[in-house]
Amino acid sequence: MSVLVYIQTLEGKATKAGLEVASFANKMNAGDVTALVAGSLSGDGELGSVGVSKVLHFSESATDNSQLSKLTHAAANSVNASTILFSGNIEGSSVAPRVAIAMNSGYVAGVTCLPEGKGFTRNVYSGKATALVNVNSEVCVISITPNSFGIKLDECESAVESFSAEIGSQRVVINGFTPTSTDGSVPLPEAERVVSAGRGLKGPENWGIVEDLASALGATTACSRPVGDMGWRPHHEHVGQTGVTIRPDLYIACGISGAIQHLAGVNQSKVIVVINTDPEAPFFKAADYGIVGDVFDVLPKITEAIKEL
Amino acid sequence: MKLLVCISKAPDTTSRISFTDGDKRFDESDVQFIVNPYDEWYALVRAVELVEAHGGSVTTIIVGDSTCDPIVRKALAIGATDAVRIDASPTDSSQVARLISNYALDKSYDIIFTGKETIDHNSSAVPAMIAECMDLPYVAFATSIEVEGQVSTLHCESGGGTNNVSVTGAFVLSASKGMAEQRIPNMRGIMSARTKPLAVVAPSEVTPTTEVSKFTLPPAKGDCVMVDADNAADLVRLLREEAKII
Numbered sequence: 001m002s003v004l005v006y007i008q009t010l011e012g013k014a015t016k017a018g019l020e021v022a023s024f025a026n027k028m029n030a031g032d033v034t035a036l037v038a039g040s041l042s043g044d045g046e047l048g049s050v051g052v053s054k055v056l057h058f059s060e061s062a063t064d065n066s067q068l069s070k071l072t073h074a075a076a077n078s079v080n081a082s083t084i085l086f087s088g089n090i091e092g093s094s095v096a097p098r099v100a101i102a103m104n105s106g107y108v109a110g111v112t113c114l115p116e117g118k119g120f121t122r123n124v125y126s127g128k129a130t131a132l133v134n135v136n137s138e139v140c141v142i143s144i145t146p147n148s149f150g151i152k153l154d155e156c157e158s159a160v161e162s163f164s165a166e167i168g169s170q171r172v173v174i175n176g177f178t179p180t181s182t183d184g185s186v187p188l189p190e191a192e193r194v195v196s197a198g199r200g201l202k203g204p205e206n207w208g209i210v211e212d213l214a215s216a217l218g219a220t221t222a223c224s225r226p227v228g229d230m231g232w233r234p235h236h237e238h239v240g241q242t243g244v245t246i247r248p249d250l251y252i253a254c255g256i257s258g259a260i261q262h263l264a265g266v267n268q269s270k271v272i273v274v275i276n277t278d279p280e281a282p283f284f285k286a287a288d289y290g291i292v293g294d295v296f297d298v299l300p301k302i303t304e305a306i307k308e309l
Numbered sequence: 310m311k312l313l314v315c316i317s318k319a320p321d322t323t324s325r326i327s328f329t330d331g332d333k334r335f336d337e338s339d340v341q342f343i344v345n346p347y348d349e350w351y352a353l354v355r356a357v358e359l360v361e362a363h364g365g366s367v368t369t370i371i372v373g374d375s376t377c378d379p380i381v382r383k384a385l386a387i388g389a390t391d392a393v394r395i396d397a398s399p400t401d402s403s404q405v406a407r408l409i410s411n412y413a414l415d416k417s418y419d420i421i422f423t424g425k426e427t428i429d430h431n432s433s434a435v436p437a438m439i440a441e442c443m444d445l446p447y448v449a450f451a452t453s454i455e456v457e458g459q460v461s462t463l464h465c466e467s468g469g470g471t472n473n474v475s476v477t478g479a480f481v482l483s484a485s486k487g488m489a490e491q492r493i494p495n496m497r498g499i500m501s502a503r504t505k506p507l508a509v510v511a512p513s514e515v516t517p518t519t520e521v522s523k524f525t526l527p528p529a530k531g532d533c534v535m536v537d538a539d540n541a542a543d544l545v546r547l548l549r550e551e552a553k554i555i
């Protein structure tokens with residue numbers, strides 16, 4: 001028995017999402033953990049720090065999810081993996097289902113905690129319920145909801161081996177990439193802290209107080225759907241049932257009413273803070289901390305207090 | 310061009326979620342069903358727009374029993390040419406994907422559209438699985454698509470940004486926000502939807518690889534701690550000392 005983890009790297013080092021998936025694999029106690037890395041790798045990519053004993057490195061270019069799927073399939077066979085783990089981010093969730101079909105194995109997406117045997121717990125109905133899913137096949141293919149498990153350090157020796165496989169040709173040509181943020185903030189699905197604002201901000205020109213709070217906290221900014229639809233903020237900031245689903249440690253909602261479709265995207269946050277002038281706003285029912293007050297007055301005070309920490 | 314749009318039946322976004330059958334099954338009683346928003350607003354509408362611009366047909370496909378028919382009619386009212394319903398009650402995403410792939414394999418669709426996920430199971434698995442079953446390229450979380458002859462050019466979400474990609478020939482895409490604006494069906498659309506063809510086909514033999522053994526509702530949230538607006542700095546103290554989050 002062994003566990004194979006699919007790891008994305010950035011400048012040679014495992015990403016935060018990658019370290020989280022490797023930590024999950026290590027804590028499953030289901031045999032040796034082998035990491036598969038396609039792309040840049042320096043040393044062991046810091047994977048030894050989270051209990052990965054072997055790193056398989058594929059150094060040629062592989063960009064299509066079909067190529068990455070063939071590569072993962074070959075690596076899984078070579079280490080006789082009984083569980084194959086991915087991060088549930090966009091890349092992970094475009095490769096993992098392909099691997100499951102290719103290996104005729106069960107796939108469970110968006111797992112949030114360690115399994116019991118082949119029973120995996122995942123969120124369903126936009127966070128309004130959880131499901132315990134049993135896998136009927138020998139091999140289980142799993143993706144982990146980003147920021148649900150965290151990074152658990154467990155230092156070990158990690159051996160790096162080069163790995164090669166027949167992966168077929170590239171069919172999706174990448175012409176260019178535009179980063180969503182130029183300020184270096186963490187993408188929303190992976191963010192640990194998020195400051196979000198809604199129609200209560202009155203207009204795009206008022207977002208300075210939101211950005212100030214976010215930068216004091218090292219947080220990523222988000223918004224409600226109407227704010228995205230009206231073009232006050234870019235589309236990719238829209239969180240909720242029809243936008244991005246997030247799971248930060250801290251979610252601060254400013255001038256957002258807390259409609260059920262909004263809550264569906266944010267209700268898995270560990271701590272929710274709501275600031276709203278209306279004491280009857282539904283969001284308070286989903287909050288851990290609330291302030292009934294005007295964002296224009298309250299936000300600068302919070303930002304000041306954080307800077308004084 | 311010949312387009313296939315996969316649609317799914319989903320509980321209305323305001324539905325109260327509850328379970329039955331020993332918490333093994335979603336309780337459908339008193340629930341209003343809609344076309345899964347990503348399938349409708351983004352995938353279907355964009356497919357209809359492409360056919361309006363270039364000619365061709367948009368077929369919608371759904372895997373489900375006859376309770377799906379009202380939402381299939383809604384998709385036809387929005388502008389699909391015809392519809393297929395594979396008459397099965399699937400229990401996992403691999404089953405849905407294999408049933409659709411088995412049907413589509415010999416029909417030479419140019420592009421197969423899905424939404425980026427369903428709002429009930431949230432797995433984002435079906436499009437990638439269809440692509441694998443049919444050995445097609447897959448563009449995930451597309452936010453725009455233009456087609457010129459055999460070449461499609463798309464923008465799609467990727468970790469921390471947007472990729473601009475192109476594909477030649479047939480492929481599968483999942484549609485995300487930005488792809489199209491929601492369309493409200495007009496009276497003519499609704500009338501013509503009644504007579505558009507809806508083919509009900511028998512499912513091929515496919516066994517699921519996973520099963521849900523139990524659904525659980527989350528524990529009720531504790532009370533919200535209220536902080537006085539005049540003492541907003543106290544929130545920061547609570548977040549540090551009590552919640553230990555900053």
Ligand SMILES: Cc1cc2nc3c(=O)[nH]c(=O)nc-3n(C[C@H](O)[C@H](O)[C@H](O)COP(=O)(O)OP(=O)(O)OC[C@H]3O[C@@H](n4cnc5c(N)ncnc54)[C@H](O)[C@@H]3O)c2cc1C
Binds near residue numbers: 240254265275
């Ligand atoms: C099918 C469907 C899907 C949807 N998907 C989403 C989704 O994914 N995400 C999403 O967000 N919405 C979604 N919606 C929309 C959702 O129903 C709400 O309309 C939306 O979330 C409301 O946005 P809001 O809270 O910014 O605005 P509003 O509801 O207008 O609320 C503004 C809030 O700001 C408060 N306020 C006003 N002034 C101040 C002030 N000075 N200081 C502090 N507070 C102030 C008000 O009291 C009010 O509570 C969806 C709707 C449908 C039908």
